[in-house]
Amino acid sequence: MLLAVLSGFIFALLLVPFGKVLKGKWSILLSILPLALFIFFLQKIPQVIDGAILERNQWVPQLGINLDFNLDGLSLIFALMITGVGTMVFIYTSYYLKGHVYLDRFFGFLCLFMGAMLGLVLSENLITLFLFWELTSISSFFLIGFNNEDPASRKSALIALSVTGLGGLCLLAAGLVIHGITDSFSIVDMLQSSTMMQDHSFFMAVVCLIFGAAFTKSAQFPFHFWLPGAMKAPTPVSTYLHSATMVKAGIYLLFRLSPAFSGSELWHYSLWCVGGATMVYAAFQTLFRDDLKSILAYSTVSALGILVFLIGLGTEEAMLAGLVFLLVHALYKATLFLMTGIIDHAAHTRNVSELSGLRKVMLPVAVAGFLAALSNAGIPPSFGFIGKDLIYEASLHTGVFPLISTVALVSTNVMLLFAGFLAGVRPFIGPLPTKYKDLQAGSPRLWVPTLILATLCLVIGLAPGLISNSLIAPALVALGIQDYALDLKLWHGFNTVLALSATTIGLGLGLFFLLKPSLNREEQMLKWEKYSPLAFFEGMGSLTFRFSTLWTGMVQNGYLRNYILVILLFLMALIGYGMWGNFHPKIDFTQLLDLTFYETGIMAIMLGAIVFTVFTGSRLTAVAAMGVVGYSLCLLFVFYSAPDLAMTQFAIDTLTVILFVLVLYRLPKYLPFSDSRVRVRDGIVALGFGGMITLLALGVLSDPMVSEVSEYYSANAYKLAKGKNVVNVILVDFRGMDTLVEITVLVIAALGVFGLMKLRLKSRERIR
């Protein structure tokens, strides 16, 4: 299974060097990968029916992070959806984007996405789950922004990435908190310690973080706005990522973790509320759209809302309905998206009010659209009818507000039916405008995958046995529902559910024939845009940007002295705080009596020279005074037994002064740049810092000094290194390597000096 997951990544990598070859007509060969994976997962079905397949691969065992994969019923449904729809999308893309400059890149991202998505649904480890989760977000970012020359595309991609990325971080945090509770990153372990989790004081945090991850990924209100924006992507991407697979990742997470959380009121009511609000709100939005992809985007959000809502209900029936609806939706929505792509490709518009009568020129596409619309509407004998039946049954039998639940579901379904017919039927009926007379359905590579998916909507409806024992039953087991009397069928007899279905279909069709798409309604809707969550999110974005600009302007103001001032003040506060209360210097004033006159004299000269350096108005005086300071220091070294230092200081000081005087005639005159207030402020800071250093030195001096290192060097200088001048021996022998590096530094500085002296600028580099 490791290879199955990694194959997507390997293909994506291989496409970097070999993509050019496959870009032409051979690009259809790439669909072998998802097809092979699809077959691989198909032949696993008998094994999965007998029990989940667990595969362990060590990765970072010290941290409990392993590439463990668990193929159970739930993972299998998702894996088949990913590879199955993937195969269709790969074939479709090979024609849809034929001749595109970056076709290889596009396939690379698709492969990457497929690998990540497979890893996500198969992961048995919370950390690898997070990893694959983020990888899907990232590949989605690249795919949405595939038309990277379009600013709107880039913006949508960024919004999608930031919203889903935020959710990814929630997932990571949730994983860490769960690890804190169960001491394991394993999902199986976690599901088994359900009571321990629910009794833990961090339970609420875990649930909220999981919600944060699932709701952002699966576009639940109020995070739904990124999904309609993501429709800027090429249609195969919308089909694959933003209707059939990636947006279902959040649903997968909720399904996967539901055994651990079920029974908690927080879990059930939150999902019920959020899912319910999303499904009604998004379905309502479809009434106001006339762009095909926009309609489908909102109906996808609504369908995701239904799924969350069903998980929220949490009964066995609801889970069954959820699983079936998952498949129903993937099939019909992928069909509708692919169909939209064909229309867009041929007619160069996706506006429903402009499209009509296309059945006359693209019959196979019309058939596919009609079948998908049937399944979407839940009209028998389509697969959708079974799904809708199960949903109604679940909501009628639930303990959580059955009436409200059912009304909400019926109204959502009515509007969704309208949306499905608008997208799948409306473009094909009525008279054919003359401008579309010459349209064609295009290559079979476009319409065959579409038709295959559409046919499946019908075939599974007629023969639900195809999936009931092979897919749905193991998935129920994976959700912790054992021995459920599973009986998927079209006809349940005359009952309330049938009445509800009939009502839905009747109302939906009525709506479809009464309500014509119009620009006016869409414009009215746009007026409310500024109160939408998207506007809020964008507002937050620009606010953050303004704040950071302000903050950068304050902190990074570009004035060196301000930085130094901040550093100094902070250092003073830090050292001052440390010294506060602990500072008891023992100062022995009697030592001042031992002072000789040459010591005091040198000190006085040094002090005078410092004052001169600081306050003189002439550069030459300042440099000379600075030299005097150096020579005084040199004399101090002589007095206090440091002849080597004295010699070095003397030489260096002389050189510095000479160098300064050499370049001095090139330098500007001193100009009074700062006013007196600034000078006083700087003076106070400088004196404060200097005073603190004095106190610090006195404090350190009053503690007894232990110098083992000095003693070691003194004792061994002659014995080990045969040298009598200990300082020199340290430099050239004990720490000889340091000295070598030091010389290197000097050489580099010298080269720099030489280079700067000799540099001749070209005339255009000079400032005129």
Place this chain on the structure above:
Amino acid sequence: MEILLALMTGVLYAAGIYMILRRSLVKLILGLILLGNGVNLLIFLLGGITKGKPPVIPDGPAVLGEVFAAPLPQALILTAIVISFGLQSFAIVLIKRAYKVVKTDDLDEMNTTDENA
């Protein structure tokens, strides 16, 4: 004597910092040199000062006598003096070059990479 040296260190620090906070590049470098001297003096002072006993082993015995100046701080300061010379010489030549190109030694006019700003 330590008290006076500690005071002198403080004065060198204060003078160095005051100069570093000026807007003129020349003063900035003078400030750096003064600060460097202050640091050297501080290390020297904290290493313990001894009058007239350099850490040189006299002819005859193989080790130093009982009282001697600590050699380690001296070795460190020697390194520091030489390195700071490298820094200073490079900085001096750099401001000369910078002045030649941008015609100012006002730091406030050098805080942007835009030529016209």
